[in-house]
């Protein structure tokens with residue numbers, strides 16, 4: 001199973017859980033618009049997709065992140081999109097054609113990002129900072145080397161899809177068939193297989209979701225030197241299985257606080273039987289320098305439990 005599929009005509013097909021990802025992103029764009037006098041972001045969507053995608057459950061068209069960004073941010077904000085798949089790219093071009101300040105590249109983002117600025121500076125003005133790079137790949141297509149390069153650039157924030165479902169699947173495969181997909185896992189994590197296994201307590205066993213994300217977030221903090229890193233878990237809609245974390249990394253507290261609060265509101269605010277989470281509790285349980293919003297507080301029988309302080 002993958003997070004999204006490419007249909008014959010080039011549209012991406014998504015499932016309902018992706019709507020949560022889009023909602024977080026839309027709210028983030030609204031937040032960035034609010035602070036744009038201080039932080040005037042340029043957006044780079046490195047796994048841009050088809051512009052609009054199709055919701056599997058209903059057949060409806062939904063805006064992908066790049067279109068959400070274009071519709072939400074002010075027209076002057078420059079938006080760069082990279083998409084590797086030619087058919088998906090042609091849909092992307094089609095849906096974005098009437099919008100201002102959108103620049104699209106049909107390429108492999110890992111290849112072009114390191115010389116991206118030289119490439120685009122030739123004919124366009126690109127603001128030096130801050131920049132938000134969206135790395136929304138579903139099967140580890142974004143590479144650690146790319147993240148490492150970006151982390152060395154001034155004022156680059158990252159929004160990353162850490163697919164814990166695929167992490168587990170690759171993990172199983174690497175044990176059962178050591179030559180299969182280990183390289184992909186290593187390139188994504190930026191660590192040798194042995195180095196990865198070393199980190200987990202019960203070697204050889206699939207590590208729990210929470211340990212996987214802690215490990216990845218700690219790498220972003222310690223190896224890439226991002227001061228503020230955090231994210232929220234997105235689950236399958238019906239069975240509730242963990243799919244991926246939407247992770248944000250920044251050198252600046254303001255945008256991080258914005259996305260942390262958006263995630264808390266989306267995660268806790270909508271629980272019917274819960275009371276949401278107070279602002280004071282947010283800072284205690286989800287400190288801005290490292291926050292992981294999932295149901296560590298308990299996930300029972302396919303339903304989210306009430307938020308409960310006793311679990312922490």
Ligand SMILES: C[S@@+](CC[C@H](N)C(=O)[O-])C[C@H]1O[C@@H](n2cnc3c(N)ncnc32)[C@H](O)[C@@H]1O
Pocket residue numbers: 003004012046047048049050053063064065066082083084085088107108109110136137138141
């Ligand atoms: C999870 S989908 C992106 C969804 C999109 N961000 C959205 O908002 O719906 C990943 C996309 O990245 C593309 N892709 C995969 N590897 C890539 C690469 N190395 N460089 C650029 N695009 C890539 C895939 O064709 C696919 O369209």
